[in-house]
Amino acid sequence: MTDIEERSRSGLSADELRRSIIDHLRYSIGRPAAALTPEHFYRATALAVRDRMQDNQAATAQTALDLGRKVTCYLSAEFLMGPQLGSNLLNLGIEEAARAALDEIGVGFDEVLACEEEPGLGNGGLGRLAACYLDSLATLECPTIGFGIRYEFGIFDQEIHDGWQVEKTDNWLVNGNPWEIPKPDVNYLVKWGGYVEHYADDSGRGRVRWHPARVIKGVDYDTPIQGYGVNTCNVLTLWSARAVESFALDAFNTGDYYRAVEDEVTSETVTKVLYPNDEPDVGKRLRLLQQYFFVSCSLQHVLHIMDDLADASVRDLPNRFALQLNDTHPSIGVAELMRLLVDERQLDWDEAWGITVATFGYTNHTLLPEALETWPLAMFGESLPRHLEIIYEINRRFLDEVRAKFGDDDDRLRRMSLIGEDDGKSVRMAHLATVGSHAINGVAALHSDLLKKSVLKDFYELWPERFSNKTNGVTPRRFLALANPGLRQLLDDTIGDGWLSHLDRLRGLEKFADDAAFGDKWRAVKRANKARLADYVSSTAGVHLDPDWLFDIQVKRIHEYKRQHLNVLHIVTLYHRIKQNPDIDISPRAFIFGGKAAPGYFLAKRIIKLINAVGETVNNDPDVNRLLKVAFVPNFNVQNAHLIYPAADLSEQISTAGKEASGTGNMKFMLNGALTIGTLDGANVEMREEAGAENFFLFGLTVDEVERVKREGYRPADYVSGNAELATTLDLIAGGRFSRGDSEVFRPLVDNLRHDDPFLVLADYASYIECQEQVSAAWRDVSSWTRMSILNTARSGKFSSDRSIAEYCDDIWNVLPVTVKV
C-alpha cells in the first residue's frame, strides 16, 4: 500500500504548492492552458489547499478515537461560513507561500481569492456564530463535528432596485464547491409521516414499529475545518437529501417511470432552500422536515460511530459525545435520540433518558416570544407520529417531577408543559430543548439573566444549577487578521503576533493610547480602510464618500427591534437642521447601512426603501451633501463585511433594551477600533464594561425603564407633542419630502411609530439625538478620538470566540484539548 501511504500532496513550501496547483489545473480542472480563467486558478488553488488539510483531519479523528476522547457535536440549522480560501491559508500558515506560488504561475493572489462564491448557509448572527465557534474549536484543539444542512440555495442575494430590496436566488453551487468531499457511502434513511404500530415481541416485551409514509436518504458532504497554528482539523458534515433508489425502482418496475422521477424531485426539495427568519408564516411543514432530516442523520451517524468503538457501548454516549443545540432548530433531537435508544436499541426509558439529558446542551438565542418555535400539534403528529408519543411521555414524567416539587399548581403546570394550549395546541420546542438538556445557556450576561426571569423562569426555579451564561465571541482570525491586514501588521509590529490566538494580549496596546507617533499610524490604517470601503460603496451603491468624514455604520439584518429607523430619524433631523440653517457647523458624516430583510417582512422592506429614499434626497442636495451622505451597501454578506467592519469610526448598536440577545457585529466593530453608540442591550453591556464608560456612547432606556414605560401604558404621541423637532422629522417623512411628494409610501412606517411603536423608537429619540451630538463633539478632538479607538481595540480581548468556546468546554461539555501529531 505504499501509494496510499505516500504523502505527495502535503508539502507547505511555495514550490510544492505551485506544483500542486498546476497538477490540479491539469487533472482536476482539465482545461488547456489557453482556456484558463481566474476562477479555474481559484478552484485549483482551493483543491491544493484542501489536500493539505486532509492528513490533519484524518489524524485528528484518529487521535480522538485512539485516546477515547469526547467529541463535541455542534448541531445547527445554519453555518454562515464565508469565503474559505483566505481563512484556510491563514490557519495553515501558508499565506505567503500561496502568494509566491501564484506569483510564479503568473496570476494575482487577490484576484484568485475574489473568485470564491461564499456559502450563504445562514441568516445572520446565529449562523455566523456557529462558523466562528467551529474556527475556535479547531484552534483550541477540541475534536468537533459540526452538523447541518447542505442547502442548495442559501440566503437570497439582495439587489436594490429603485430603493427597494429585490431577492435573487443564491446559486452558490453552480461552479461546484471545491471544499467539500461528498461521501455517498455515508448515508442514512429518514422516515416521515405514516403511523405507529405497538406490539409485543416473542419475549413479551412491548415494541414499536413506525410505518412511514415516506423515506428520504441523507448523504454526507464533509468540509474540513482547520485550526489556526495547530494540526487539529475538524469537520463540518452537511446532509443533502436524495430519493431512496429502492422506492424509485418499485415504481419503475410497475411501469410508472414518471412517478419514480417525481419522487426524486420531492425528496431533493428537503434541502433545497434556507428559510429566512422573521417570515410571518414560519409554521411550514417543510421547515420541520428539514430540521428532523438533518438531526436524524446526525444522530444516526453518531450512534454508528459509537457502534464501531471497541471500548464503549451506547451507554457511554455522554462520555464520548457532547451534543449542543444551536437554538431550538435541532431540538427535535431530544425525541429522536429517545426513539433511537428505546425503539431501535431496546434501552429502557429511564436509562435512555439519563443518557439523553447528560448528552444534550441547549443554547437559547432569543427572548422575543414570537420567535420561540412551536409547531401546531396536528401537523406535528401527522409528520412525526412516534415523536409525538415520545414527547407526551417525556411531558407526563416531567410534569410529575414539577408536581413533586411544587404541588398541584395548575397554572405552573400549564406554563411549563411541552404542549401549549393557547390558540390551538402546539409543541413547544424551547421547553423540549430545556427539559432534554443538562445545561441551558444564554448568549450574553444580560440575556442569560433575563432568560431566568422571563421565558425560562419556571425552569430556572426547578433546576437553577442547569443555567449559565456564555457570552458570544467572534473569531479574530477572520474579523481582524483577514479583514484588516493593515491593522494586523501594525499589531504584529507593536505587540508581537501572539494576539491572534490570545486576544487578551491586545491589552498591550493600552500603553500606546497616548503615543502620538503610534496614533498617526493607527489613523493611517483606518484611513486606508475607509478609502477601500469608499471604493466599494462607489462601485456597488454609486455613492461617493470622503474617507476623511466620520464613517457611521449600521450593518445587520433589518428588523424593527434593531431600529434602523431610529438611525434614519437622526439623519432626517440633521437634514432639517441644515436646511433651516445652511451655515450650521456640523462634522461631516457618511451614514452607511447594510442588511437583508426577510422577503415577507413588510415593515423591514419599507425601512430599506426609506434609507434609500433619504439617501437620494440627501446625496443630491448641494446644501446637504457637503455635510451628509447616506449609502446602502447591497447584499451585506461575510465577504463584504471584511471591507465594512475595519472602516467604521462609529458602530450603531441601537436595539431596544432587552431585545437583542447578544449581537456579534458589535464585537467585530470594537475589535477593529470603532467606537460604539449603543443601548444597554445584549453584549453592549459587557463591551462598555470592558472599554470603560468614558469610551462608549450610551443612550436610551434600560430594560427596567422599558418595562415600566410599557406597564404604565406607552403613548408614542406624547413624545411627538413634547418634541417639536421629532414632530417635524416625522412630518417630513410622512409628507413625502423623501419620496417626491408621495405621502403613501412611508405612511405605514410613520403611522406605526406614531400610534404603536412597539420598540419605543420615539421614547429613545431625544436621548439618541443628544448622544449623537456628543459623538460629533468627540470626533472633532482627533487625538482624543484616536485614544478612544485604540482603547476599544485594546480592551476587546474578551470578545474572542476562543474565550467563549473555552467556557463551553469547561462548564458544559467537560472536554479537554487533544494535541494532534501528524
Ligand code: 26Q
Ligand atoms: C425559525 C423558524 C422558521 C424559520 C426560520 C427560523 C429562524 C432562523 C434563524 C429563526 C431565527 C434565526 C436566527 C436568529 C439569530 O440570528 N439570532 C441572533 O443570534 C446571535 C448569536 O447568538 C445573537 O448575537 C443575536 O442577538 C440574535 O438575534
